[in-house]
Amino acid sequence: MHPETPEEPGAPVGRRVLLGTLALGALGVAAAPTLQRGLESFLGGAAGKDPTGLTGLLPNGGGFRYYSVASSVPRKDAGGYRLTVGGLVDRPAAYTLAELRALPRTRLVRDVQCVTGWRVPDTPFEGVRLSRLLDAAGVRPGAGAVRFTCFDGTYTESLTLDQARRPDVLVALRMRDRDIGHSHGGPVRLYVAPMYFYKSAKWLSGITVTERVRPGYWEERGYDVDAWVGRSNGRDDDPTG
Numbered sequence: 001m002h003p004e005t006p007e008e009p010g011a012p013v014g015r016r017v018l019l020g021t022l023a024l025g026a027l028g029v030a031a032a033p034t035l036q037r038g039l040e041s042f043l044g045g046a047a048g049k050d051p052t053g054l055t056g057l058l059p060n061g062g063g064f065r066y067y068s069v070a071s072s073v074p075r076k077d078a079g080g081y082r083l084t085v086g087g088l089v090d091r092p093a094a095y096t097l098a099e100l101r102a103l104p105r106t107r108l109v110r111d112v113q114c115v116t117g118w119r120v121p122d123t124p125f126e127g128v129r130l131s132r133l134l135d136a137a138g139v140r141p142g143a144g145a146v147r148f149t150c151f152d153g154t155y156t157e158s159l160t161l162d163q164a165r166r167p168d169v170l171v172a173l174r175m176r177d178r179d180i181g182h183s184h185g186g187p188v189r190l191y192v193a194p195m196y197f198y199k200s201a202k203w204l205s206g207i208t209v210t211e212r213v214r215p216g217y218w219e220e221r222g223y224d225v226d227a228w229v230g231r232s233n234g235r236d237d238d239p240t241g
């Protein structure tokens with residue numbers, strides 16, 4: 001299942017997840033996103049096609065849903081955070097947040113699209129190109145993929161090496177022109193601009209270069225490994241929005 005609940009600023013993570021679980025239990029897994037979409041169209045359409053501006057007043061952060069498959073996630077700040085880069089590389093590394101922040105950054109403004117149908121248009125993300133960290137580590141011959149692990153202890157993702165080297169794949173430090181908050185996967189999340197948002201692993205803690213793709217959390221549960229937005233992925237009612 002794909003636990004999904006409108007974001008409630010200020011509520012502790014554990015409680016939000018619990019509420020999400022309870023709501024899904026009561027409504028059925030498929031009903032919750034549908035209800036949210038119904039509410040948005042009642043208020044004048046999905047974010048971005050909203051002539052009233054009212055959807056901006058919904059307590060869901062302008063269209064974002066809070067997602068976590070883990071029931072609680074530790075908070076990491078500048079002191080405790082590390083991002084390791086390892087596997088099939090010549091120079092494994094462990095970056096502090098300060099070290100990541102000191103690297104050249106790229107800012108992209110694209111639509112965020114979840115496979116369950118919600119979308120947030122024109123969302124700025126800013127961070128270090130993944131390709132830069134891979135080049136710094138020195139990817140060895142024979143490598144074909146990159147695996148991502150998260151400090152929630154549960155979520156994983158993966159990309160082929162070619163996908164990982166795209167200029168629109170970031171190790172993101174900022175979202176909507178603010179440092180990424182805990183609920184959106186801060187201090188560091190992956191941002192895979194051309195793919196459905198489940199590829200954008202939150203609470204990123206490990207980058208491991210591997211021989212071949214190992215399906216991630218949702219992919220083991222049926223989602224496409226190649227999650228290009230625009231393909232139906234078998235889950236979008238209406239991928240064009």
Ligand SMILES: Nc1nc2c(c(=O)[nH]1)N[C@H]1C(S)=C(S)[C@@H](COP(=O)(O)O)O[C@H]1N2
Nearest residue numbers: 065066067068069114155184197198201202
């Ligand atoms: N670690 C982790 N990353 C994750 C997820 C998750 O449950 N855990 N959910 C994914 C999915 S399905 C979506 S739609 C987005 C949601 O990001 P948001 O909570 O910032 O809206 O995060 C993706 N990355």
Ligand SMILES: [Mo]
Nearest residue numbers: 114115197198
């Ligand atoms: Mo999602």
